[in-house]
């Protein structure tokens with residue numbers, strides 16, 4: 001995808017060195033990773049996961065808004081989830097994978113409803129949706 005690239009992942013694969021947006025990493029304030037498996041015992045694990053991450057992102061709202069107000073028109077938030085072992089396991093078990101970029105997308109839309117969100121093909125076709133809004137279909 002074209003645009004200014006940032007990493008929102010916890011790690012970047014070898015060969016990548018994008019600027020990191022720490023406030024979007026799926027980590028709580030103590031640095032503990034937030035993953036779907038943390039919510040296996042919940043009645044609705046996916047919704048519990050989304051809510052937990054949203055609560056973390058809401059606490060970082062000032063930093064996120066500051067970034068959002070100054071961001072380039074075309075910005076690409078990168079996470080390498082689809083290629084991780086965990087995501088591959090989820091794909092094999094459920095036919096889709098969960099990625100925190102889905103939560104970020106929903107969060108950004110709550111901050112600015114005019115924002116257009118485009119997904120790469122991995123996400124468009126294989127990511128478990130946690131919101132009901134539809135991503136843009138434009139090619140960028």
Ligand SMILES: [Zn+2]
Pocket residue numbers: 079080081082098099100101
């Ligand atoms: Zn991810």
